[in-house]
Amino acid sequence: MKAGIVGLPNVGKSTLFNCLSNAKAQSANFPFCTIEPNIGVVNVPDRRLEKLEELVNPERVLPATVEIVDIAGLVRGASKGEGLGNQFLGNIRETDAIIHVLRCFDNDNIIHVDTTVDPIRDKETIDIELQLKDLETVDKKLEKVKRTAKTGNKEAQKEEIALNKVKKALEAAISVRAVELTSEEREDFIKPLQLLTDKPILYVCNVDEASAKDGNAYVESVKKAIANEDAEVIILAVATEADITELDSYEEREMFLDDLGLDEAGASKLIRAAYKLLNLQTYFTAGVKEVRAWTILVGNTAPQAAGVIHTDFEKGFIRAEVMKYADFIEYGSEAKVKEAGKLSIEGKEYVVQDGDVMHFRFNV
Numbered sequence: 001m002k003a004g005i006v007g008l009p010n011v012g013k014s015t016l017f018n019c020l021s022n023a024k025a026q027s028a029n030f031p032f033c034t035i036e037p038n039i040g041v042v043n044v045p046d047r048r049l050e051k052l053e054e055l056v057n058p059e060r061v062l063p064a065t066v067e068i069v070d071i072a073g074l075v076r077g078a079s080k081g082e083g084l085g086n087q088f089l090g091n092i093r094e095t096d097a098i099i100h101v102l103r104c105f106d107n108d109n110i111i112h113v114d115t116t117v118d119p120i121r122d123k124e125t126i127d128i129e130l131q132l133k134d135l136e137t138v139d140k141k142l143e144k145v146k147r148t149a150k151t152g153n154k155e156a157q158k159e160e161i162a163l164n165k166v167k168k169a170l171e172a173a174i175s176v177r178a179v180e181l182t183s184e185e186r187e188d189f190i191k192p193l194q195l196l197t198d199k200p201i202l203y204v205c206n207v208d209e210a211s212a213k214d215g216n217a218y219v220e221s222v223k224k225a226i227a228n229e230d231a232e233v234i235i236l237a238v239a240t241e242a243d244i245t246e247l248d249s250y251e252e253r254e255m256f257l258d259d260l261g262l263d264e265a266g267a268s269k270l271i272r273a274a275y276k277l278l279n280l281q282t283y284f285t286a287g288v289k290e291v292r293a294w295t296i297l298v299g300n301t302a303p304q305a306a307g308v309i310h311t312d313f314e315k316g317f318i319r320a321e322v323m324k325y326a327d328f329i330e331y332g333s334e335a336k337v338k339e340a341g342k343l344s345i346e347g348k349e350y351v352v353q354d355g356d357v358m359h360f361r362f363n364v
Contacts, residue, residue, distance in 0.1 A: 001066075001067065001095050001278045001280060001297075002039075002066075002067035002068065002069050002094075002095050002096060002097075002278075003066065003067070003068055003069070003095060003096065003098065003099050003202075003274045003277060004068075004069040004070075004071050004091065004092050004094075004097070004099065005017055005068065005069065005070050005071060005099045005101060005117070006071050006092060006094035006098055006099070006100055006101070007100060007101035007102065007103075007122070007126065008103075008113050008122050008125060008126065009113050010110065010112065010113055011101050011102065011122065011206060012101055012102075012206040012238040012239070012339070013070060013071075013101050014038075014070055015238050015239065015242055016101060016204065016206070016236070016238045016241075016270075017038060017040065017068060017070035018239045018242065019238060019242045019245055019267050020040065020042050020068055020270065020271060021040040021042060021068075023131060025133075027086065028363055030229060031039055032187060033363040035237065037123070038069070038070040039067065039068070039069050039070075040067070040068050040069075040070075040273055041065050041067050041068075042065060042066055042067075042068055042277050042296075043064070043065055043271075044063055044065060044271055044272060044293070045063075045264075045268040045271060045272060046064065046272075046282065046293055047065060048064060048282075048284070048325055048355060049061060049063055049284070049291065049293050051329055052284060052286050052291045052321075052325075052328070052357075053291050054329070055286075055329070055333070056286050056287070056288065056290060056291050056301070057288070057289055057334055058287065058290050058291040059288065059289050059290065060287070060289075060290050060291075061289065061290070061291050061294050061310060062254065062292040063292065064275070064276045064280075064282045064293035064294065064295045065295065066271060066274050066278065066280070066295075068099075068274065069091065069094075069095055070352055071088055071091045071095075071323050073091060081134060086207065089129070089130070089133050090142040091358065092130070092196055092199075093194055095199065096194075096199065096200075096278055097199055097200045097202070097274065097277045097278050098199050098200070098201045098202070099201075099204055099270075099274060099277075100123070100126065100202070100203050100204065101201050101202055101204045101206055101207055101238075102119040102122055102123055102203060102204065102206065102218075103117055103119060103122065103206055104117075104119050104205040104206055104207045104211070104215075104216060104221060104222065105117070105206060105207050105208040105211070105216075105218070105220035105221050106208070107208070108155070117218070117223050119205070119218050119221065120221055120222065122224050123203075123222070123225060123226075124173075127173070127197070128173065130175070130196040130197045131170050131173060131174075131175060131197055132170075133196055133197075134166075134170055134176060134196050134197050134255060135167065135170040135171065135196040137193055137195060138163055138166055138167050138170065138195070139167070141163060141193060142160065142163045142164070142167065145159050145160050145163060146160060151299060158184075158185070158189070159188075159189045161185075162181060162185035162186075162189040162190060163190075164181060164191065165180075165181060165185070166179055166181075166190060166195075168324040172196075174206050175197035175198075175229070176190065176195045176197045176198035177197060177198050177199070177200070177201065177229065177231075178228055178229055178230075178305060200231075200277050200278075200279075201229065201231045201277075202231060202232050202233075202234065202270075202273055202274065202277050203222060203231060203232070203233045203234070204233075204234050204236050204238075204270065205218065205219045205222055205233060205234070205235050205236065206236060206237070206238045207219065207235055207236070207237050208239075208348040209237050209240045209260070211235070211245065211264065212235065212237035212240060212260050212261075212266070213235075213239065213260060213261045214235075215235045218361075219233070219235055231250075232273060232277075234269060234270055234273055235266070236266040236270060237260075238266070240260070241265060241266055241267050243256075244256050244257070244265055244267075245265075245267070253265070259287070275295075276333060278294075279297055279298050280295050280296070280297060280298070281295075281297070281298050281352075281353075281354040282294065282296075282327070282354060282355065283296060283305055283352050283353075283354070283355070283356045283357070283358050284355070284356070284357045284358070285309075285357070285359065286328070286334075286357055294308050294309065295308070296308055296352060298350070298354075299351060300352055301345070301348060301349065301350060301351055301352065302317065302319075302320040302322075302346050302349075302350040302351075302354075302358075302360075303317040303348050304346060304353060305320075305352045305358065306320070306360045306362065309360070311361050312362065312364045313362045315362075315364065316362040316363045316364040317348060317360065317362050318361040318362055318363055319343075319345055319346065319347055319360075320344050320346045320347075320350060320359070320360050320361070320362050321343055321344075321345060321346075321358065321359040321360075321361070322343070322344045322345075322356050322357070322358055323337045323344075323356070323357040324342070324353075324355070324356065324357070325355035325356070325357055326355075327340070327342040328357050334359075
């Protein structure tokens with residue numbers, strides 16, 4: 001599961017990517033040549049992990065991670081192949097969610113690709129290129145489906161209706177994620193197409209240092225423009241965040257953040273938001289050898305969660321011993337949680353909750 005950073009050239013994408021990769025010690029970083037995306041596996045900040053570490057005092061601590069992809073800047077005409085557009089649009093298709101960076105600051109020393117600063121115009125430029133590519137995909141699919149629908153195939157007729165809804169929206173410059181579809185239409189007919197504008201999206205308003213806390217007029221215009229998209233907006237002074245990551249000590253970083261009126265680095269908030277955007281959640285295992293955060297999809301069952309540790313755990317799953325994070329913190333140990341009657345034994349149907357502290361029993 002990975003989130004891709006997109007935007008016009010020179011809006012702060014690569015600076016943001018470097019900031020995310022450096023802000024938290026990344027598990028891996030794979031640089032490619034300039035026309036290929038940069039990929040970073042970034043630790044997800046989680047204060048719960050710190051609390052568990054304090055209680056258990058393990059030999060090592062392993063956080064959850066999220067994969068971030070820095071995709072080279074799109075340009076007008078990308079859907080027709082301009083500026084290596086096909087390559088970049090293909091990179092976006094391979095991601096599961098989009099982080100769209102918009103320039104929301106004035107600086108005469110940083111040239112804008114369209115000469116003036118206008119985040120709404122920039123957003124529309126990217127939207128149109130993605131929508132045009134989606135329209136191309138939908139039209140191709142419609143050609144095939146129409147032929148089958150004419151034979152009286154009921155399923156194809158349903159699919160044709162769904163595709164026509166999406167086609168009409170795209171032609172009106174409406175992204176697929178904003179189209180009203182039934183759950184059947186979206187799951188059965190639209191999701192398999194991996195349409196670019198159907199991916200969940202998070203907007204990052206890149207502001208100057210003075211606007212890091214409360215934003216500015218550019219940010220307000222973005223919030224209004226995305227009101228119908230079911231998307232979140234994060235305000236981030238990317239250049240300032242990059243400066244913060246360069247500071248050596250934790251104390252220096254805290255002082256810098258205090259001066260800005262911020263309670264934590266914006267990069268940390270963004271990483272957590274990207275994790276949530278990907279529909280991911282965390283459960284923990286806690287022992288003297290290791291305290292670890294494991295990444296699963298929201299809605300995963302206990303056997304699926306066990307399978308993240310090892311496939312044998314899922315195949316031979318017997319039961320899960322589950323403690324709620326709050327109970328573990330309150331009572332201070334597994335033994336005391338048991339004494340209080342707060343440890344539950346769960347079977348194959350149990351849906352794991354974010355923050356569960358789990359121990360699996362299995363037999364292979």
